[in-house]
Amino acid sequence: MKLPNQARTVVIGGGVIGCSIAYHLAREGRKDIVVLERSKLTSGTTWHAAGLVRRLRPSATLTKLINYSIDLYGELELETGQATGWTQTGSLTLATNEDRLTNIKRQVSLGRAFGLEAEVVDPRRAKELWPLIEVDDVIGAVWSPADGRVNPSDVALALSKGARARGVQIFEDTRVTGLQKNNGRISGVKIGDHVIEADEVVIACGLWSREVAAMAGAHMPLYACEHFYILTKPLPEIQALGKGAHLPTLNDQDAFLYARDDVEGLLVGSFEPHAKGLPLDRLPADFSFDLLDEDWDHFMPMMENALRRIPALEKAEVRMLLNGPESFTLDSQFMLGESPEVPGLFLMGGMNSTGIALAGGAGKAMAEWIIAGEPTMELNEADIRRFSPEMNVLGALEARIPEVLGRHYDNPHPGRSMETARGQRRSPIHAGLQAAGARFEARGGWERAVHFGGEAAHLPLTFGIPAWRDQVGQEVQACRTGAAILDQSAFGKILVQGPDACAFLNHLCAAQMDIPSGRIAYSQILNARGGVESDVTVQRHGSDEYLLICGAGEVVRDLKRMRETRGRFQVEFTDVTSGYAILGLAGSKAREILQATTSMQVPELERFQFAPVEIGLASGWAGRLSFTGEEGYELYIPSDMAMAAHDALTEAGAEHAGLYASGSLRIESGFRAFGHELSPGITPLEAGLAKFCAFGTGFVGENALQDQAAKQQVVSLLFDDPNAIPIHDEPVYFDNKVVGQVTSSAWSYRLERSIALALINEPLGTTGVVNGFEVEIACTGFSAKASTKPAKEAFA
Known part of the structure; x- marks a missing residue:
């Protein structure tokens, strides 16, 4: 079969993810699709995946995607004649401490919201379900009968067969050597001297995705690690189950283990705390159905855990210690979506060892996104726009990703934070916060102060009453009756300028932007369906100049939305996030403290009004608004003067408060936050924000809102x-x-x-x-x- 000269969509990667995307595009009616695979279908990671599919997950999005996958895997054989190996074995998750038991019970509760069957069982019942395990330290478990497993290669082949039947062309042994752009938009794929012109290109090539994306100047922050599991020869205890009988999948997360029966023996794998990163230059250029070297010294601590849990392993003969590469992301959530830097280039990867379970649902979600031009379901936690280009720094990936694998089975306690790749982005007043005893968490690459009690007020982490409750209570009190500095410098800041700045923003934002200079508008940015894409405040600094303030994780998505919306408007926008600090000053004494820093008269401001101020040796401007709902200001100060302003405020008596305090006050005040109450699947009408919509201005999503009733x-x-x-x-x-x-x-x-x-x-x-x-x-x-x-x- 000859390579075509053009295609509507080219998918790079013939693993389970690429095959799923192609299959779902074709099933949705998309024609002229080409899949390119550097080696053979399923090579790379798919072929050696363990194939475990567990329904209960810590979020609604993941649960929905995996439930769809399971339904699909059961149907594919009927459609294509290709078995997927789907076997409903159920799964058993053990708990050996109260926090683990609480965590898995939380997943059961979430699952019940989706009608998923799961049962909390005692150690005796756990041993009945998995007779080979030792349960003397087990305090409880969760039995999920609807879980199961598949043969990963067979799933990918079934998807590819279904895709081919709908006209998809698949080319193996076809290595992509470059990507082509036209006026910044993706326009084709290079295979040596051959070019396939394309309207869209999808990168889903696993370990190599980051490097392929870089061919087009796109950022895809993922990195590979070595991942280990052992395979044993047949065991009498497994053979005694009888032909066709299986044990449930076993999850012993406190021991960092998972296990299942495999060809009358056992497969036992781990997410070991001290994982091994894998630079891609260690892999040969033709790495395909290959494995990495065994490393028994590294795996031995996990083997000892396994022998403790499954004593039958002591007399088992190990067939092999499989060491295969897997790719992970900075926050342990996979990524998908259109590249913020290169329109028409779609990216999916960093599956964090859940690629087989997610492939069906995530492939469908990606296909619908490509066709519709935006997500058709709630995908915020996986949306690639959560990553800024700064987060694609190789040094950060090399440091963080092994920790991500190593903490895969961590309890998701409130207050948990990654410890590696810290200090990448720091507030201009970071040193002042540190001196005041701030406890920082890494969020979106930024160091954010969550409270000011240091380690002593943070640990131990728990699902119960947190160690910081009293400390945060003091900070809340300061935000009410005193004056507390809240560092909001990580908020995104986008300068909007040009003769059409007002008209453009009135089209982009739901609120009225034709406001007097010196005023601030609160608004949402909507999609065509009326769903909330971002939550912003917008300051008017002149007839043709505005400053848009958005959440710390919304800059990339807002800039992308602005580029897509600009059309013929004569307007320019610039990310100036690093140029300014934002200091919230909350509390009944905020004006008093602010006045004490300067001989200049602090202006009397109405709510949502701003004006110039001097703060000690610094100058900037103050806005009369507060994310806490308490009295106070937001102070906008050039970064190089921020420490001078901070020092003047603290010398005048201002205290400090962190994110936990502002979060408590925000929720008390009923303020909505993007990523929580606000998302692309929720409209301002449903969020109770209709009063901020300027109907009649022609904003994006207005027509959809007028036709909708709040559900x-x-x-x-x-x-x-x-x-x-x-x-x-x-x-x-x-x-x-x-x-x-x-x-x-x-x-x-x-x-x-x-x-x-x-x-x-x-x-x-x-x-x-x-x-x-x-x-x-x-x-x-x-x-x-x-x-x-x-x-x-x-x-x-």
């Missing part, structure tokens, strides 16, 4: 029991049925109870307080009351 609603929840400690995603019940999920939660120091914001699908129909809600936290129901008003108003 869901954001409400405030107050828990009755002070022992209830939600985190996020917990299912919300009313009249014994699931009506929604928690989107944000915190301890309210005002109400001395946990509070939350939740998205429910049954509007309350009242502005009063409604009793009768229940939130399931780790398999325990906690009663709560709800209101459409902010918690501090509704429940005071």
Whole structure:
């Protein structure tokens, strides 16, 4: 078969991910699709994957994607005649400490919201389900009967067969040597001297994806690690199960292990705490159905854990220690979407050892995104726009990715933070925060101060009452009755200039942007369906100049949306995030403290108004608004003067507060946050923000909003029991049925109870307080009351 000269879509990579994307594109009716594979289908990582498919996951998005995958894998054989090896064995997840038991119970609760069957069992029942294990240290387990496994290569081949039947052309032994662009947009793929002109190109080539993306100047921050599992020869205990019988998949996350039966023997793998990174220059150019060298010294601690859990391994003969490469991302979530730098170039990879389980659902999601031009479902946690180019620095990947693999089985405690690749992006006042005792977490490459009690107020981590509760309470009090500095310098700042700046922003943003100079507008940026793509404040500095402020993780997605929306508007926009610090100054004494730093009269500002200020030796401007809902300002200061402003404020008596304090106050005030209450699947009408929409200005998404009725609603929840400690995603019940999920939660120091914001699908129909809600936290129901008003108003 001869390579074509042009195609509608070219997919690079013939593993399970590339085959799934091609299959789903074709199934959606897309024609003229070409798949290019450097070696043979399934080579690289797919062929040696363990093939485990577990439904219960820590988020709604992952759960939905994997459930679709399982349904698909069961249907593919009927459609294509190619078996996938899908076998419903169930899975058993062990807990040897209370926190692990809480974590897996939380997953059971989330699963119930999607109708997933799972059962918390005792050690005796766990041993009945997996007779080979030792359970003397097990305190509980979760049995998930609907889980199973597949043969990864067979899944990829079934997907490729289904794709071919719909007209997809697949070329093996075809190495891509370059990518072609035209006016910045992807336009083709080079294979030696041959070029395939293409409207879209999809990179899904596993380990090599980062390097292939770089051919087009695109960033794809992923990195490979060595991943180990042993295969044994047949064991009598497994043979005794009988032909065709299987044990459940075993997950012993406290021992960093997973296991299943395999050809009458056992497969035992690990996510060891001290993982080994894999520079790609260690792999030969023709690396294909190859493996890395065995390393028994490295694997031996995990082997000892395995012998402790499965004593039958002591007399097993090991067939091989398989060491194969896998790619991971900085935050342990896979990535997919259109490249922010190169329109028409779509990227998917960094599957973090969940590629087989996710391939069906994620492939479908990617295909729909390519066809629709934007996501068709909730994909924020996997959206490639969460990564800025700075996060693709090789040194950061080399340092962080082994830790990501090593902490794959960590309990996701509140307050958990990665320890490697730290200090990449620091606030201009970082030194001042550090001197004040800040505890930092790495978020999106930035060092963010979460509280000011240091290590002593942070550890131990727990799902119960956190060590920092009292410390954060002091910071909350300072934000109310004193004056507290809240470092918001990681917020994105985009300068918008040009004769059409006002008209452009009125088209981009839902709020009215034709405001007087010196005013600030609060707005959402919407997609064509009316869903929220970003949450911003916009300052007007002149007739043709604005400054847009967005969340710390929204800069890349906002700049991409602005480029796509610009059209014929005469406007330019520039990322000036690093040029300015933003210091929140919250509390009833904020104006008093600010005035004490200067002889210049601090202006009397109305809400959402800004004006120039001097702060000690620094100059900038102050806006009258606060993300906490308390009295105060946001101070915008050139980065090189930020420490001077910080020092002047602290000398005048200002204290410090971190993200945990501002989060508590935000939720009390009912303020919505992007990535929590706001997302591309939620409209301003549903989020209770319709009053900020300037209907009649022709903003993107306006037509969709006018035709829609709100199907869901954001409400405030107050828990009755002070022992209830939600985190996020917990299912919300009313009249014994699931009506929604928690989107944000915190301890309210005002109400001395946990509070939350939740998205429910049954509007309350009242502005009063409604009793009768229940939130399931780790398999325990906690009663709560709800209101459409902010918690501090509704429940005071």
